Amino acid sequence: MRLSESRITYTIVYATLGILLFITLLPIALMVLNSLKASSEIVQNPLAWPSRLRWDNFANAWRDANFARTLLNSAVLTAMTIVLVCTTGSLTAYVLARRKIKAWKILTFYLLASTTAPIQLFLFPLYFGFARLGLINNPIAVAFIYTAVYSPFAIMLLRTYFLAVPKELEEAALIDGATHWQVFRRVFLPIVSPGIMTIALIIGLYSWNEFLIATTFLQGQDRLTAVVSFFLLSGQYSSDWGEIMAAALIIVLPIVILFVLLQRRFIEGMAGGSVKG
Known part of the structure; x- marks a missing residue:
């Protein structure tokens, strides 16, 4: 009886996972399929197989969106944001986790409010200030703006990793004569590195796909990010949907490859962050 119940449970679990996997991969599969079709075929039937594979859609998208430049801009901006958020976030989270903060409740409220507050509230003051x-x-x-927007989330998550580190490790290192900076750098950072990797992946994804701030503060043709240049591919009266699908695939592909390569570290980091709050 128990064996039968176990099989039923496994069947339900795997069937549910299969349905969720299908729902997740279907948009990507359609994007790949339509990136190889002519625009007229996509309009007629986006689910049909292409009559002829249009590989030139990728060449046209690369040229028209100036991806040789805009992808580099996105990569540089994303890398700067990751470095700034991980550096400032880990230092702040270490202090908040290992020191007694009297105004912790007020600080928690501030971090949560900063995380949930929409960027539109600060967009106009920021723009006029940056213009001056x-x-x-x-x-x-722009990387500093991203850092200010994403740091509260990073601090809250990284603090849980630092809280999970036993206090005895810190005390032993201090007794041996290590400074607080040495304790942070040589003891804590290697232990919480999965959490920092998790933050780097999440912040990298946010920064790579961010549109509103990038299109507001980066207006020069040589400063556009890949997402903004992708948006500009769509015309007011007509659009080449095959080229647009190819451009979308070009933008998505680096993030997908990076996540597949680092998914084990990402899952370990997310699991480690839930050990202690």
């Missing part, structure tokens, strides 16, 4: 300072079309300035 001459920071429009400056990727470094």
